[in-house]
Amino acid sequence: MEVVAARCAGMDHDTDRVAVVAASMTQFGERDGWIRDLLAEAGQACLADTDATADEVDHLYVSNMASGEFEGQTGVPNALAHDLGAVPAYTARIDQTSSSGGAGIYAAWQSVASGASDCTLLVGGEKMTHRSTAEATDVIASLTHPAEYRHGVTLPSFAGLTARAYLDSYDAPRESLGEVAVKNHANGVDNPNAQFREAVDLETVLESPIVADPLRLYDFCPITDGSAALLFVPESLAASYADEYAVVSGVAGATDTHVVHERPDPTTMGAVRDSGRAAFEMADREPADVDVAELHDMFTILELLQFEDLGFAEKGEGWRAAADGRTARDGEIPINTSGGLKSKGHPLGASGVAQAVEVYEQVTGEAGPRQVDANVGLACNVGGFGNCVTTTLLEVAG
């Protein structure tokens, strides 16, 4: 009862920051369960991670892009509240396509920072693998403008268009994209929840079937089922949940044009740049302060673009990072230690949450064989083809 009383103390808005005190993710891959099962599995595991109970949850957010389109199941936040025993918590679904998870982090942070909630559970999830690749691709492509959709433009084709422009503009070798896949698959070997846990060599990547020329199969993330969760509380209450926790030192979102070809430079992701700058400003940090980062490598080219547009490299120079080992687990700035979307998998609404789960585990020293020396971590979650982006900085505390 003393613990519960302490947890009811509320937030001191003058000094409090927002803390993350628990994290979880399910096995990613081809799962038997449906969206409700996956969300409940991650939600229960997250609460159990810190011995919290469902009746402590004031706000419950579900990051999900398309449970209605994929499965015919809508209303998932209410369903999850009931399944977890969290009724009468306030619930909402956060849909920002592939960046629903990052947008959920922003919403969860707002709920606690504003004082509206003293305990917010965020659960992201998607069930996709029961659909064919063509059907799943079409569900995701439904975010495009009619002028794009009628030509059969898909997210993979945007990646092919952008990769060709990048390689041509900056005289980068095709192999530099393959090195991203090799690195992230190597990292995924040590992630027990990753969809793929097999290393691949550069030759395998470069000889895999073409999907969107010049990009090949191993330049793309898989279609995935899975869920991930985070628990947010005021920092003044964090010690009652966990000895060591992380604080959200920076979080910001931004959008770019809906129509991708209307951007001034096809190799620059404006929303990554803008959300990154705002998150760094909020945290009073700069790229050099970041010890580990999870970038949204739905396609290998996206890791390079985010690496540049977040300020980790000059424009046109990011391709050198994976090739020279800078972004390897033992490199200067480890990128996608979880295996990234490439290896870990990409259950749309879960991915942004799972990125932050990896950063949380890294800065709190819970990453096991993937552990790097990290006090400050960053997660960049991208929706559409850079249409919507949320960047989050987590720092160890406690």
Added chain:
Amino acid sequence: MSDTPTFAAAEYADGTVGYPPHPVNDDGAERVGTVDLSEHTAQVVTWTESTATPPGVREPNTLAIVEFQIDSESVRAVGQTTDDVEIGQTVTPVYVEQLRDPEAGIREPASQDWDGFRFQPVE
């Protein structure tokens, strides 16, 4: 009145041209007119050949982002190509009555148009 299909881009009050048309451009200037891009050639900015296409889309599907120069204004468009293309190549728009099968995909067929222009290389 002509029945010839138009490749309609928007002309905005500040003199810029954009495709597809929006009520206002990125700087908030209102749309004041239409420019028919089918009367112009363009240069290929980038291209891809997609081999994993969604339901109702041809396979493979070669796509390009092209750039038109309308007086001093440049305007880009994305679309299917009729043949293989290269960066920098000149193309001309060619009208097609149906670019993909409206009944095969997730989008409501009545919600949008399905005709449009492919880009054909100019010899």
